[in-house]
Amino acid sequence: MSHLPRLHPLAALLLLAVLTACSGLGSEPRIVSTLVPPTPTVAERGFPLAAPDVALGAALFARNCTDCHGITGAGDGALVQSGEVQDARNFRIAETARGQRPSDWYATITNGNLERLMPPWRNALSEDERWAVALYTYTLHYTPDSLARGRELYATHCVECHGLGGAGDGERAVEYDGALPSLVNLETISILSDDALYAIVTEGQGSEMMSFVEEMSDDERRDVVAYTRTLALANAESVGTTPISAAQPAETPEVSAETSGTVRGQVVNGTAGAPVPPDLPITLFFYDADLRESTRTTTADASGTFVFENVPMSAAFQYAAIATHNERSFFNPPVAGSADGTLNLNITIYELTEDPAALSITGMVAQVTAIGDSLEVTQLFTLRNNSDRAFSTAQVTADGRPISLTIPLPPGAVVVGFPEGGARFAASADGTAIQDTAPVLPGAEHIVAVVYLIPYDGSAIIEQPVNYAVSGPVRILVRPEGVTLTGDRLPATGAETVGQSQWNGYGGVLTLAAGDVLRYELSGAAQDAGSRDNSVVTSNNLLPLIVIVIIGEILLVAGLYLWWRRRRSTRATASASTAHPAAADPLLMDGLVRQIAELDGQHERGEIAEDAYQRQRAILKARLTELMEK
Numbered sequence: 001m002s003h004l005p006r007l008h009p010l011a012a013l014l015l016l017a018v019l020t021a022c023s024g025l026g027s028e029p030r031i032v033s034t035l036v037p038p039t040p041t042v043a044e045r046g047f048p049l050a051a052p053d054v055a056l057g058a059a060l061f062a063r064n065c066t067d068c069h070g071i072t073g074a075g076d077g078a079l080v081q082s083g084e085v086q087d088a089r090n091f092r093i094a095e096t097a098r099g100q101r102p103s104d105w106y107a108t109i110t111n112g113n114l115e116r117l118m119p120p121w122r123n124a125l126s127e128d129e130r131w132a133v134a135l136y137t138y139t140l141h142y143t144p145d146s147l148a149r150g151r152e153l154y155a156t157h158c159v160e161c162h163g164l165g166g167a168g169d170g171e172r173a174v175e176y177d178g179a180l181p182s183l184v185n186l187e188t189i190s191i192l193s194d195d196a197l198y199a200i201v202t203e204g205q206g207s208e209m210m211s212f213v214e215e216m217s218d219d220e221r222r223d224v225v226a227y228t229r230t231l232a233l234a235n236a237e238s239v240g241t242t243p244i245s246a247a248q249p250a251e252t253p254e255v256s257a258e259t260s261g262t263v264r265g266q267v268v269n270g271t272a273g274a275p276v277p278p279d280l281p282i283t284l285f286f287y288d289a290d291l292r293e294s295t296r297t298t299t300a301d302a303s304g305t306f307v308f309e310n311v312p313m314s315a316a317f318q319y320a321a322i323a324t325h326n327e328r329s330f331f332n333p334p335v336a337g338s339a340d341g342t343l344n345l346n347i348t349i350y351e352l353t354e355d356p357a358a359l360s361i362t363g364m365v366a367q368v369t370a371i372g373d374s375l376e377v378t379q380l381f382t383l384r385n386n387s388d389r390a391f392s393t394a395q396v397t398a399d400g401r402p403i404s405l406t407i408p409l410p411p412g413a414v415v416v417g418f419p420e421g422g423a424r425f426a427a428s429a430d431g432t433a434i435q436d437t438a439p440v441l442p443g444a445e446h447i448v449a450v451v452y453l454i455p456y457d458g459s460a461i462i463e464q465p466v467n468y469a470v471s472g473p474v475r476i477l478v479r480p481e482g483v484t485l486t487g488d489r490l491p492a493t494g495a496e497t498v499g500q501s502q503w504n505g506y507g508g509v510l511t512l513a514a515g516d517v518l519r520y521e522l523s524g525a526a527q528d529a530g531s532r533d534n535s536v537v538t539s540n541n542l543l544p545l546i547v548i549v550i551i552g553e554i555l556l557v558a559g560l561y562l563w564w565r566r567r568r569s570t571r572a573t574a575s576a577s578t579a580h581p582a583a584a585d586p587l588l589m590d591g592l593v594r595q596i597a598e599l600d601g602q603h604e605r606g607e608i609a610e611d612a613y614q615r616q617r618a619i620l621k622a623r624l625t626e627l628m629e630k
Contacts, residue, residue: 047190048131055235057136091140098194105134150227166231184232261313261341267304271351276304321345350390358387362472370526375454391440405436408465413452459523475507487520
């Protein structure tokens with residue numbers, strides 16, 4: 001989801017500068033900010049505590065979001081029509097929402113979407129308000145006809161088991177001894193996408209849920225999914241409606257200032273011989289401490305110079321200028337207003353290249369833990385763009401973002417999460433690679449990090465293709481002590497202490513061509529999933545210019561979950577003829593694992609205070625443990 005509330009792009013730019021201090025869309029090879037962001041208010045749980053109020057969401061949408069997304073949510077707001085915003089999602093199109101989860105939309109509203117210049121709204125809206133907006137926009141593509149058909153189909157096919165309100169208390173529910181899940185459980189429904197619900201209706205689920213592929217058409221199954229979603233919402237009659245209060249776009253708040261000033265800047269093209277395009281549009285964003293924003297637009301002259309006159313100027317305000325070139329955004333690091341009323345905001349733009357020869361992987365490091373029947377891998381790559389063009393491709397992710405890098409994973413890998421800037425990354429459609437959406441700027445250190453799992457039965461051959469040439473140190477750290485690595489190019493380097501953990505080190509300085517495969521074999525007894533310690537694992541400076549900070553329990557939780565799922569499957573098979581046990585939703589488990597990993601990443605990046613982090617993690621972990629014990 002993008003551009004959901006009224007656009008505060010500078011807030012997103014500031015957050016990008018503070019959190020990443022590296023490559024992305026900036027005009028400098030490295031963005032450095034001395035500003036310290038406020039400690040975010042992290043949700044107590046990763047799901048709403050009360051049924052999201054769709055009517056409230058509609059009112060908040062009308063107040064905050066129509067400038068970009070339009071009065072009806074069709075992505076045609078005033079800022080889009082004026083060209084200030086290039087792409088605001090059309091919530092009236094089903095494909096915008098179906099593959100995503102409401103919890104993803106809530107996270108985007110809360111944390112912002114840096115690639116699309118959407119600001120975080122965690123401090124402007126309460127948790128309940130953010131959930132309300134998330135579900136209002138998520139369901140905007142539902143139509144009255146679809147909901148009416150879905151209601152009729154639900155009454156015909158679903159009520160006898162799931163009950164009139166979806167609580168799993170229909171007349172036949174007793175036959176399943178409590179195994180029917182509640183369709184209005186807010187914890188579960190927040191992490192189920194429409195596509196996931198559709199798959200359940202289409203394929204069935206275990207012995208409790210039959211397939212309805214013969215009873216309903218594709219469209220009818222979609223209708224049932226839409227109606228089922230509304231059962232968990234308050235004021236569901238507002239689903240899909242345009243609120244009366246949205247008849248006129250909300251006015252942009254006036255930004256008070258102590259003085260009026262002038263903002264000047266110079267656009268230069270960092271690609272040799274390439275000019276600054278004539279009449280290049282420049283947008284100035286500035287906002288106060290309450291995220292009230294204003295914009296000014298102009299064009300650069302033939303020499304690349306731009307000027308904004310009579311700009312409200314205050315040392316309490318933040319300012320950034322953005323140039324859009326080749327459908328990519330380039331901007332200066334956000335700066336505070338000046339006391340003398342003048343600011344200089346220079347921007348460097350680049351031409352684009354898709355030539356992979358421009359890139360080299362200058363370092364790779366992986367921390368591999370064998371636990372239970374999984375290898376838990378945290379892997380980090382550093383890349384460098386050796387050209388004078390920004391590297392980005394014409395390919396796009398499933399949600400329409402331009403892809404810069406594609407990093408293949410070893411066969412069988414399952415992505416758990418992204419320790420660095422998760423919103424920046426996506427998994428490929430077939431799950432075999434990760435995709436980075438941030439362009440690789442010339443001369444900039446570009447970092448990609450991912451956490452994934454690989455099946456392990458006492459030995460495993462790891463074969464990881466490399467899409468870009470490798471020229472630099474490659475390190476593999478392995479534990480527990482009994483697990484060893486064999487590989488011609490990765491000799492043993494001895495035992496190493498990283499944080500509070502002991503690792504077996506392997507590696508060397510490698511030169512690999514694009515298309516080569518990094519191959520090695522792991523063997524030895526894995527650590528028992530139930531005996532893993534809870535020590536924090538913090539890496540040292542493993543490679544020049546590379547610092548990895550991870551929490552070992554990110555991987556522990558994922559490993560325990562896979563062990564639990566296999567154990568539960570075995571138990572279910574053994575007791576198929578007995579009464580049905582209470583079912584814990586696997587999708588819910590996956591969501592909790594992901595939330596814990598994301599929370600650990602926030603803590604390591606200093607985005608959350610220690611007491612809040614411990615409280616949140618304890619809640620999520622306790623819930624996961626509770627589900628495992630069912």
